[in-house]
Amino acid sequence: MDQLLQHLLNGLLLGATYSLLGIGLTLVFGLMNVVNFAHGEFYTLGAYAAFAALALASVHFFLAIPLAIVAGALAGAVCERVLLRPLRGQSIDTVMLVMIGLWIAMQNAELLGWGGVAKSVPTPFPTHPVVLGAVSVAPLRIFVFVISGLLILGAHLLLSRTKLGRAMRATFQDRETAALMGVSIERIHTVTFAFGAGLAAAAGALLGPVFLLYPSMGDLASLKAFSVVILGGLGNFGGAALGGVVLGIAEELGAGYISSGYRDAVGFLMIVGVLLLRPSGLFARAERVG
Amino acid sequence: MRRLAPAIGLAVALTAPAWVWNPYHLHTLIMAGIFAVLALSLNLLLGYTGQLSLGHAAFFGIGAYASALLTVKLEWSPWLGLLAAIVLPGLAGYVIGRLALKLRGAYFVLLTISFAGCVSLVSVNWMDLTNGPLGIPGVPPVEIALPGLPPLSLRTKSAYYYLVLAAVVGAYLLCLALIRSRVGRALVALRENETLAASVGIDATHYLVLAAVASAAMAGFAGGLYAHYTRFVSPEVFLFTYTVTMVIMVVAGGKGTLAGPVVGAVLFTVLPEALRELTSYQWQMLLYGVLLVAVLFFMPEGVVPALRTAWSALRRRWRPS
Numbered sequence: 001m002d003q004l005l006q007h008l009l010n011g012l013l014l015g016a017t018y019s020l021l022g023i024g025l026t027l028v029f030g031l032m033n034v035v036n037f038a039h040g041e042f043y044t045l046g047a048y049a050a051f052a053a054l055a056l057a058s059v060h061f062f063l064a065i066p067l068a069i070v071a072g073a074l075a076g077a078v079c080e081r082v083l084l085r086p087l088r089g090q091s092i093d094t095v096m097l098v099m100i101g102l103w104i105a106m107q108n109a110e111l112l113g114w115g116g117v118a119k120s121v122p123t124p125f126p127t128h129p130v131v132l133g134a135v136s137v138a139p140l141r142i143f144v145f146v147i148s149g150l151l152i153l154g155a156h157l158l159l160s161r162t163k164l165g166r167a168m169r170a171t172f173q174d175r176e177t178a179a180l181m182g183v184s185i186e187r188i189h190t191v192t193f194a195f196g197a198g199l200a201a202a203a204g205a206l207l208g209p210v211f212l213l214y215p216s217m218g219d220l221a222s223l224k225a226f227s228v229v230i231l232g233g234l235g236n237f238g239g240a241a242l243g244g245v246v247l248g249i250a251e252e253l254g255a256g257y258i259s260s261g262y263r264d265a266v267g268f269l270m271i272v273g274v275l276l277l278r279p280s281g282l283f284a285r286a287e288r289v290g
Numbered sequence: 291m292r293r294l295a296p297a298i299g300l301a302v303a304l305t306a307p308a309w310v311w312n313p314y315h316l317h318t319l320i321m322a323g324i325f326a327v328l329a330l331s332l333n334l335l336l337g338y339t340g341q342l343s344l345g346h347a348a349f350f351g352i353g354a355y356a357s358a359l360l361t362v363k364l365e366w367s368p369w370l371g372l373l374a375a376i377v378l379p380g381l382a383g384y385v386i387g388r389l390a391l392k393l394r395g396a397y398f399v400l401l402t403i404s405f406a407g408c409v410s411l412v413s414v415n416w417m418d419l420t421n422g423p424l425g426i427p428g429v430p431p432v433e434i435a436l437p438g439l440p441p442l443s444l445r446t447k448s449a450y451y452y453l454v455l456a457a458v459v460g461a462y463l464l465c466l467a468l469i470r471s472r473v474g475r476a477l478v479a480l481r482e483n484e485t486l487a488a489s490v491g492i493d494a495t496h497y498l499v500l501a502a503v504a505s506a507a508m509a510g511f512a513g514g515l516y517a518h519y520t521r522f523v524s525p526e527v528f529l530f531t532y533t534v535t536m537v538i539m540v541v542a543g544g545k546g547t548l549a550g551p552v553v554g555a556v557l558f559t560v561l562p563e564a565l566r567e568l569t570s571y572q573w574q575m576l577l578y579g580v581l582l583v584a585v586l587f588f589m590p591e592g593v594v595p596a597l598r599t600a601w602s603a604l605r606r607r608w609r610p611s
Contacts, residue, residue: 086587
């Protein structure tokens with residue numbers, strides 16, 4: 001029983017970061033209709049940006065995370081301007097292939113820049129765990145969980161309550177009408193993609209200190225993000241937030257009770273299962289996928 | 291030119307072992323041939339049905355493992371192993387095709403990625419069968435045993451080169467036969483307008499699954515050829531790099547053409563080797579990514595269609611009739 005509780009807690013803590021990864025991807029898909037295969041690379045970028053700020057510029061840990069988010073958002077904005085804007089109106093498949101190209105290029109650029117040796121990020125948190133009754137948890141994980149939750153809440157509020165969020169939703173519902181109402185369409189596209197990339201970078205900066213940094217870390221992150229997005233239904237914000245927690249808990253239980261070697265298979269199997277049985281996502285309104 | 295170019299290409303390919311002295315260069319050509327079969331197989335899906343499979347390395351890997359395991363553990367003849375490298379991936383392609391081809395676009399891509407991911411994890415974790423990350427060494431070479439003659443081993447590079455060349459020609463002709471048949475026309479119709487195609491009675495799932503099976507079987511055969519060539523199989527055959535390389539070969543060469551994947555395969559195995567002196571593997575992969583983007587921006591049809599257009603423009607200028 002204690003063991004089960006511990007697995008559930010670990011799953012919840014891990015799941016929050018998966019949610020953060022997933023909502024960035026699902027926003028870009030739902031609003032822009034872009035399947036962003038480079039999503040994991042913005043995650044990697046965020047992790048390395050935080051590392052660079054800490055280790056090379058020796059800024060404080062709490063400042064390194066916002067810096068990483070800014071770096072990710074800036075990179076996202078540049079990608080949108082240079083790669084996506086000229087392709088607007090092209091088929092979704094062409095855009096998908098371009099994003100695959102970007103993914104490969106970014107990953108190998110990271111590899112060239114940082115080398116293949118894994119790096120660890122120092123944190124100001126004590127390493128000995130906090131014991132809460134039957135379960136124990138590292139302070140860093142609690143911090144990551146809280147910040148992830150705050151970021152998800154912030155993203156939700158930005159989308160639903162602010163003028164910018166309304167302009168974003170309006171643009172992707174009906175371009176012409178939004179433009180007539182004075183929304184700058186091009187700017188909204190750039191901002192939306194930068195927003196998604198920034199959220200991925202945030203997840204990277206938060207999870208980087210928990211695990212190790214290596215240039216291909218984005219591949220797994222992309223996989224998790226896609227699993228989360230498919231669980232929640234492509235483009236569904238709330239579904240992604242919930243899907244992340246479901247995936248985190250499923251992984252922990254799978255790794256704990258079945259086999260740790262197949263931990264990452266949980267995500268794959270969830271994608272396969274959901275796509276085949278309930279392709280619009282677990283928590284979604286009906287959507288055409290075929 | 292249309293007729294001349296393939297003939298020249300084939301003549302050059304047939305005589306290659308005579309004038310390629312350096313065994314390493316011959317090795318590069320063999321790998322180019324294996325990749326040409328892979329690119330042709332991916333093109334069948336991406337080029338003619340419009341569905342992008344990012345799990346193609348799985349079929350390549352299943353073929354390689356099937357042939358390696360059957361010849362090493364059960365001591366089957368390598369020819370039977372190669373046959374299994376066609377049949378088993380073909381079966382896998384049937385199952386995946388039936389399941390995945392209900393989906394389109396991004397959903398199909400994600401399902402194929404997940405399938406490849408699962409297969410790769412099995413190859414690492416199922417120690418008893420696959421020997422895990424250590425792989426399977428000692429895969430036997432292919433031999434030709436004719437009655438009354440001593441067995442002829444295809445252990446040498448030039449002999450294996452011809453086997454691979456025969457496979458490329460075979461795969462090319464198979465694709466040609468498929469494309470020119472009713473099946474090919476149905477596939478192109480589905481790619482261009484699925485609703486319209488369905489309205490004239492084309493059964494989408496039936497034809498797409500057929501394409502998936504043919505594609506998976508070809509990729510598997512390439513895997514079998516690879517296993518008996520390198521004589522060693524490890525989970526590396528499932529590396530995503532293989533899939534990415536195939537995609538780039540097809541897109542850059544010209545998807546939806548038959549010559550495109552072959553030209554792409556030769557370009558993208560010979561070029562990196564030529565650049566090896568100048569650049570590292572990372573630079574190469576970085577360049578792959580940039581090239582993929584550049585091709586989609588500036589030459590979205592690919593090299594072969596671009597060359598064709600240039601050639602006919604040239605002819606019109608010379609002979610204004």
